Amino acid sequence: MSDFIEIDNLSVTFAAKGRQVQAVKNVSLSVGAKESFGLVGESGSGKSTILRAICGLAPISGGEIRIAGEKLTEKRAKNFVTRVQMVFQDPYASLHPRHTIDRTLSEPLAIHGIGNSDARVVRALEDVGLPSSFRFRYPHQLSGGQRQRVAIARALMLEPEILLLDEPTSALDASVQAEVLNLLNRLRDEHGLTFLMVSHDLAVIDHMCDRILVMQHGGAVEELARADLASANMKTDYARSLFAASANRMLETPPKETA
Amino acid sequence: MSLLEIENLRVTFETETGPVQAVRGVSFGLGRERLGIVGESGSGKTITGRSVLRLIRPPGRIEADRMVFDGIDLTTASEKQMRALRGPRLAMVMQDPKYSLNPVMRVGAQLMEGLLRRDRLGRAEARKKAIAALEAVQIRDPERVMEAWPHELSGGMGQRVMIAMMLIPEPDLLIADEPTSALDVTVQAEVMAILDNLVRERGMGLIFISHDLRLVAQFCDRVLVMYHGRIVEELAAGDLMNARHPYTQGLLNCLPKIGGSREPLPGLDRTGDWANV
Numbered sequence: 034m035s036d037f038i039e040i041d042n043l044s045v046t047f048a049a050k051g052r053q054v055q056a057v058k059n060v061s062l063s064v065g066a067k068e069s070f071g072l073v074g075e076s077g078s079g080k081s082t083i084l085r086a087i088c089g090l091a092p093i094s095g096g097e098i099r100i101a102g103e104k105l106t107e108k109r110a111k112n113f114v115t116r117v118q119m120v121f122q123d124p125y126a127s128l129h130p131r132h133t134i135d136r137t138l139s140e141p142l143a144i145h146g147i148g149n150s151d152a153r154v155v156r157a158l159e160d161v162g163l164p165s166s167f168r169f170r171y172p173h174q175l176s177g178g179q180r181q182r183v184a185i186a187r188a189l190m191l192e193p194e195i196l197l198l199d200e201p202t203s204a205l206d207a208s209v210q211a212e213v214l215n216l217l218n219r220l221r222d223e224h225g226l227t228f229l230m231v232s233h234d235l236a237v238i239d240h241m242c243d244r245i246l247v248m249q250h251g252g253a254v255e256e257l258a259r260a261d262l263a264s265a266n267m268k269t270d271y272a273r274s275l276f277a278a279s280a281n282r283m284l285e286t287p288p289k290e291t292a
Numbered sequence: 293m294s295l296l297e298i299e300n301l302r303v304t305f306e307t308e309t310g311p312v313q314a315v316r317g318v319s320f321g322l323g324r325e326r327l328g329i330v331g332e333s334g335s336g337k338t339i340t341g342r343s344v345l346r347l348i349r350p351p352g353r354i355e356a357d358r359m360v361f362d363g364i365d366l367t368t369a370s371e372k373q374m375r376a377l378r379g380p381r382l383a384m385v386m387q388d389p390k391y392s393l394n395p396v397m398r399v400g401a402q403l404m405e406g407l408l409r410r411d412r413l414g415r416a417e418a419r420k421k422a423i424a425a426l427e428a429v430q431i432r433d434p435e436r437v438m439e440a441w442p443h444e445l446s447g448g449m450g451q452r453v454m455i456a457m458m459l460i461p462e463p464d465l466l467i468a469d470e471p472t473s474a475l476d477v478t479v480q481a482e483v484m485a486i487l488d489n490l491v492r493e494r495g496m497g498l499i500f501i502s503h504d505l506r507l508v509a510q511f512c513d514r515v516l517v518m519y520h521g522r523i524v525e526e527l528a529a530g531d532l533m534n535a536r537h538p539y540t541q542g543l544l545n546c547l548p549k550i551g552g553s554r555e556p557l558p559g560l561d562r563t564g565d566w567a568n569v
Contacts, residue, residue: 049444075476076448177333203473206332206503211546211557218556233476240548240557263551278477281506282550 036063037101037227038070038087038195044095045082056082058251059096064244066194069221069228071242073235073275079251080231081122084197087229088119100195115145118188122200124180128172134158134183135168141190157186161216178209182216189220196221198230202237214240235275236282239263247272295465295497296322296344299358303339306351314339314352316521322465324495326488328512328529330505330543336521337501338387341467344499345382346374362464379406383463387470389450393442400438403457410461425456430482448475455483459490465497466490472507484511505532505543517543524566538564 045057057079064070072080085091087098089109098105100116121127128137138157142150155165161182172180181201188196201217202210214237221228232238238245239262247254247269255272267273303315315336320327329337343354346366359366361382364373386392394402400422407418419438426434429452442450455471468487472480488511490496502508508515509532517525517540525537535541542560 075478076446207505207543208332208546208560211548212559214548215556215559218554235477236548236550236552239550240552240554275478278481279550281510282547 037066037068038062038064038229039099039102040083040087040096041099042096043083043086043093043098045079045086045091046094047092056091056251057086060246060248060251060253061096062246062253062256064227064229067221067225067227068244069230069242071238071245072229072231072248073233073238073245074248074254075233075275077250078248080248081199082251084119084199084229084231087197088117089113114141114193115191116193117195117197118191118193119197119199120181120184120188120201123204124177124184125172125204127184128180128187130172133169133171134175137172137183138187138190141187145191147191153190157190160189160220161186162212176209177205178213181205181209181213185213185216185220189224192224193226195227195229198228200232201230203232203234210237217241234282235262235279247275294321294323295362297358297360298344298356301340301343301354301356301359303336303343303348304353304355306353314521315343318518318521318523320516320523320526322497322499324491324497325514326491326498326500326512328508328515329499329501329518330503330508330515331518332503332543334520335518337518338469340518341384341469341499341501344465344467345378345384347384379410379463380461381464382467383458383461383465384467385451385454385458385469385471387473389442389445389447389454392454393450395442397442398438399440399442399445399453403438403453403460406457406460421460422456425460426453428459429453429456429486430479431456448479451475452479452483455486459486462494463496465499467499467501469501470503471500473502473504480507487511505540506547509533519566538566 040060040062042059042061043057044055044059047054047056060083072083074080082091086093135154138154139150142153154168158165158168163179163182202213205213220226230241239259243259245257245262247257249271255267255269257267261267265276267276299319301315301318302313305312305314318340329340331337342348346354348354356367403422403425404418407413407421423434423438426437431437431449431452445453451471458466472483475483487498491498500508500512509529512529515527515529515532516523517537519539525535525540527535535544545558546560548557
């Protein structure tokens, strides 16, 4: 059986001022159903662009992406968004500032002609641990963590199978990050979700993902299993340097270097 | 001699529902060292940093028993004196490049503006200095970035551009408000090394505001932990991992760790007496 998300030799090229910028170069990866897969790398390494290419926010210039064996076409099929949803990095920018939470959450239902939106919105809020009194508030009345919960609730409104998570907690405080990560893990269990997650925090990726792809300058560098990460068992120098820079995130904190 | 001394700093905002104290009696001194301020959002750490530059606009109010920078009393300095201090002597790197860079000015023009106007350099020389500053913050293609608009930069690039901009006039005191929050770990380490160098070689003072406790522990000499507008604990950075205050301990415990268990992360328990200060 083929994997759930298959990416074959994907390239993404942007044209900027007559210059071609290749953001992703021949990257292949595959994610099994209900697996949680992590993409790590420095900024500009193309990890977010891969997520954006999957959901159609970046052009696929070469190679192909298949979801459950179906090749993605230039114009996504109508049922695509009911399978794949994305949660963005910045909860301050990804919610419509002049729509109430209720309108934000019920819009996907209206578009897809799904009834019973009242009960669904209430349930969605409950699911992400927000009181139902938040339903008629605006985003500016919510904290960053609460907004990210709304963004997650919105992504789950159409009951997708795949969540694309683009640095879902990097804009949040440590204490709020813990709450959101716990929430994501619980929802993944309850809904049987497949995660494709981008983060530059190796500790977050390690906590959330089973397999990891390290990227640099748009290309894939090395794929690691979770056990390889904890035991520092990587083959390439770049992955090792990334790991060394995260040494303060290990379970046992190494003695502080005398700077 | 200490570079900055602050005693009993209070910042109050008048709101419709009455005055809100964002900073409630903060005192600290800073030498030519690296001081970290950590805490969650809303703890008052950014407001503390902004108060030093007097960048709080009415209806916000800054009050302090004493706020002295290098012999200059910041509580009584005129707006003109403050303008002369901001930039060449006191600089702040703001958190969000999306809001802190001018969206309708090319990056190069923004970097060169101060050099052309304040330092009265020629265009060619200003350009050379601006490119050198971009190279110093590890931007790979400075010529291209000089011509770019802020919206064409990623968050990490934008943050580095802002750091480069603040370091051009070589300030005595740099207040860095989450300067690396959008950077990944490798670039983060590089940027911290740049700041570190400046502290050591030029004797710059650095106030490093962050919510990343591990980063602060690694790069600062001393750490202030803030909660709800107050300093709840002051520690040598090396001792941060052995913090005694329950708030600091809670913040440390809720971080995921490489090789850690997959159990749900412990949340921050705010039921203790310390939370009701």
